[in-house]
Amino acid sequence: MMINKRLIGIVPESRRYIAGNVALQWCSLVANIALMTSIACFLQGIYEGTGGRTQTAATAVIVAAAVVVRFLCAVGASRMSYLSSKAVKRTLREKIYRKLLSLGASYNEQVKTSAVVQVSVEGVEQLETYFGAYLPQFFYAMLAPLTLFIYMCFWSVLSAVVLLICVPLIPVSIAVVQTWAKKLLSKYWGQYTALGDTFLENLQGLTTLKIYQADGFKNRQMNEEAEKFRKITMKVLTMQLNSITIMDLIAYGGAAAGVIMAAVQFSGGQVSLAGALLIILLAADFFIPMRQLGSYFHIAMNGMAASDKIFNLLDLPEADRKTAAVPDDCTIICSGLKFSYDGGREILHGVDLRFPRGGFTAVVGESGCGKSTLANIFMGKNKGYGGSVTVGGVELSDICEESLLESFTYISHQSYLFKGTVRGNLLMGKPTASDDELWSVLERAKLADFLRSENGLDTAIDEKGANLSGGQCQRLALARALLHNSPVYIFDEATSNIDVESENDIMEKIHALAQTKTVILISHRLANVAGADCIYVLDGGNVAESGTHEELLKKDGQYAALWKAQQELENYIVNAKAVKVKER
Numbered sequence: 049m050m051i052n053k054r055l056i057g058i059v060p061e062s063r064r065y066i067a068g069n070v071a072l073q074w075c076s077l078v079a080n081i082a083l084m085t086s087i088a089c090f091l092q093g094i095y096e097g098t099g100g101r102t103q104t105a106a107t108a109v110i111v112a113a114a115v116v117v118r119f120l121c122a123v124g125a126s127r128m129s130y131l132s133s134k135a136v137k138r139t140l141r142e143k144i145y146r147k148l149l150s151l152g153a154s155y156n157e158q159v160k161t162s163a164v165v166q167v168s169v170e171g172v173e174q175l176e177t178y179f180g181a182y183l184p185q186f187f188y189a190m191l192a193p194l195t196l197f198i199y200m201c202f203w204s205v206l207s208a209v210v211l212l213i214c215v216p217l218i219p220v221s222i223a224v225v226q227t228w229a230k231k232l233l234s235k236y237w238g239q240y241t242a243l244g245d246t247f248l249e250n251l252q253g254l255t256t257l258k259i260y261q262a263d264g265f266k267n268r269q270m271n272e273e274a275e276k277f278r279k280i281t282m283k284v285l286t287m288q289l290n291s292i293t294i295m296d297l298i299a300y301g302g303a304a305a306g307v308i309m310a311a312v313q314f315s316g317g318q319v320s321l322a323g324a325l326l327i328i329l330l331a332a333d334f335f336i337p338m339r340q341l342g343s344y345f346h347i348a349m350n351g352m353a354a355s356d357k358i359f360n361l362l363d364l365p366e367a368d369r370k371t372a373a374v375p376d377d378c379t380i381i382c383s384g385l386k387f388s389y390d391g392g393r394e395i396l397h398g399v400d401l402r403f404p405r406g407g408f409t410a411v412v413g414e415s416g417c418g419k420s421t422l423a424n425i426f427m428g429k430n431k432g433y434g435g436s437v438t439v440g441g442v443e444l445s446d447i448c449e450e451s452l453l454e455s456f457t458y459i460s461h462q463s464y465l466f467k468g469t470v471r472g473n474l475l476m477g478k479p480t481a482s483d484d485e486l487w488s489v490l491e492r493a494k495l496a497d498f499l500r501s502e503n504g505l506d507t508a509i510d511e512k513g514a515n516l517s518g519g520q521c522q523r524l525a526l527a528r529a530l531l532h533n534s535p536v537y538i539f540d541e542a543t544s545n546i547d548v549e550s551e552n553d554i555m556e557k558i559h560a561l562a563q564t565k566t567v568i569l570i571s572h573r574l575a576n577v578a579g580a581d582c583i584y585v586l587d588g589g590n591v592a593e594s595g596t597h598e599e600l601l602k603k604d605g606q607y608a609a610l611w612k613a614q615q616e617l618e619n620y621i622v623n624a625k626a627v628k629v630k631e632r
């Protein structure tokens with residue numbers, strides 16, 4: 049029913065805490081029974097005039113002891129709840145984290161980032177209450193009426209039976225509510241994640257929305273979604289309130305039935321006064337645990353819905369564990385390489401490329417021809433290619449991600465800078481680097497002067513490097529890449545945000561790097577690739593031409609045409625500048 053074996057199995061240590069919690073609550077119940085019994089006997093003693101000093105003293109001692117025991121049990125039980133919640137949170141978050149790690153760089157092919165965030169924060173939080181409150185209550189709610197029933201049988205079998213029979217009516221009413229609550233709750237969660245998705249996306253794109261003054265529109269859109277969410281939340285709350293009312297009716301009705309039974313039996317002389325009083329005092333206790341369980345019921349439903357989401361995430365297929373490493377000879381050879389993102393439209397139509405170890409190879413071509421796609425295949429982000437890609441003779445798809453990321457450094461115009469300091473961002477490239485080393489790469493990336501005028505290596509960096517210019521971001525990303533010191537570097541439009549002069553600077557660095565490393569350079573600007581050992585010209589997912597700059601010019605094909613056009617444009621700009629200078 050509402051117990052998910054897999055969920056409990058995933059956090060085995062929680063069993064101990066749940067058992068402890070139930071045991072403590074049960075002790076508390078026993079203390080309560082002792083308390084009520086002593087009071088009932090005491091009252092009977094007064095009524096019959098048989099109670100003496102000793103009975104008064106004994107009652108006082110029992111009452112005091114019971115109160116202390118109940119207090120200690122309550123403290124202990126909440127401690128157990130806390131411990132099991134803690135264990136659950138830690139274990140689940142760790143499992144989710146590990147899963148994401150093993151899904152690897154391409155995790156967001158299978159699951160949205162916002163969904164992961166929600167599941168691992170909100171979803172786990174829901175389960176915390178499931179383990180901490182609902183599960184212990186579930187077992188206690190079975191144990192308590194049985195214990196009371198057995199004890200009551202010594203006083204009045206009939207009343208005990210009446211009370212026991214009424215208890216299961218509560219779970220029955222829960223089951224009835226559950227059938228339609230389940231649908232409602234899964235809709236509720238659907239709305240909730242949808243709202244989260246939109247919110248995250250709009251927040252990330254807020255600047256763009258402002259620029260296009262589309263924030264008002266998005267605002268209305270979000271208000272609509274929020275309104276939908278509010279409505280469904282109210283529905284859920286109404287459902288919960290109604291089910292609580294039903295349960296209350298059953299609980300108090302049942303208790304009343306037991307009390308009436310006791311009164312009738314007492315007047316018939318079948319039950320002693322103490323017995324009747326005891327039944328009156330304890331009748332409610334038959335129902336309270338089940339009633340409490342009922343009010344945790346929505347927690348359980350939420351927990352179930354959340355756990356489904358967590359298991360969906362944990363069950364995502366993982367690529368087989370790969371073991372091969374990138375060999376020392378890291379020549380990359382693509383033969384008949386095909387790729388498609390969705391299994392439909394093919395982006396690369398079987399290309400043959402060769403990137404020799406220590407060579408400087410360039411890939412050029414029109415926007416959308418598949419250059420970044422190719423780079424992402426090399427980085428293991430685009431999985432499931434056709435044909436073959438080998439690195440030093442080892443098939444790329446057999447190479448484990450760790451080794452790949454250690455050997456290949458990818459620098460694009462979108463390289464991510466993290467909130468923190470310059471030092472923090474650089475140390476990602478090489479955790480052991482000394483400050484001297486950091487300054488030397490910053491010098492090479494021509495960023496040292498700027499940083500010296502700021503706060504040096506401790507200059508603060510905002511999220512995504514928002515407080516730096518586009519060019520400064522790219523230089524910092526370049527410096528980090530240089531530190532990484534891997535055998536293969538892939539530059540994908542790494543200088544696209546930089547003015548021509550600084551671009552030439554960075555290109556110089558890249559050319560210098562190509563003396564010792566394997567460099568793959570993707571660039572729109574042909575002047576950048578002219579020095580490459582070999583240039584591949586891609587056209588719509590095919591290799592149109594290849595060769596050195598001179599060879600390609602001689603061929604007088606696509607490359608030559610593009611080269612001429614770009615030269616003319618650049619000359620025009622240079623001339624225009626010269627004219628301007630003269631005019632002054």
Ligand SMILES: Nc1ncnc2c1ncn2[C@@H]1O[C@H](COP(=O)(O)OP(=O)(O)OP(=O)(O)O)[C@@H](O)[C@H]1O
Pocket residue numbers: 389390395413414415416417418419420421422
């Ligand atoms: N994540 C993706 N999912 C689906 N299709 C994609 C994805 N990324 C790129 N594409 C498609 O693949 C084709 C090649 O894109 P790619 O990014 O490789 O081009 P590119 O050569 O790097 O272009 P640019 O010079 O503009 O960066 C495009 O038609 C694009 O629509």
Ligand SMILES: [Mg+2]
Pocket residue numbers: 419420421540
């Ligand atoms: Mg690209």
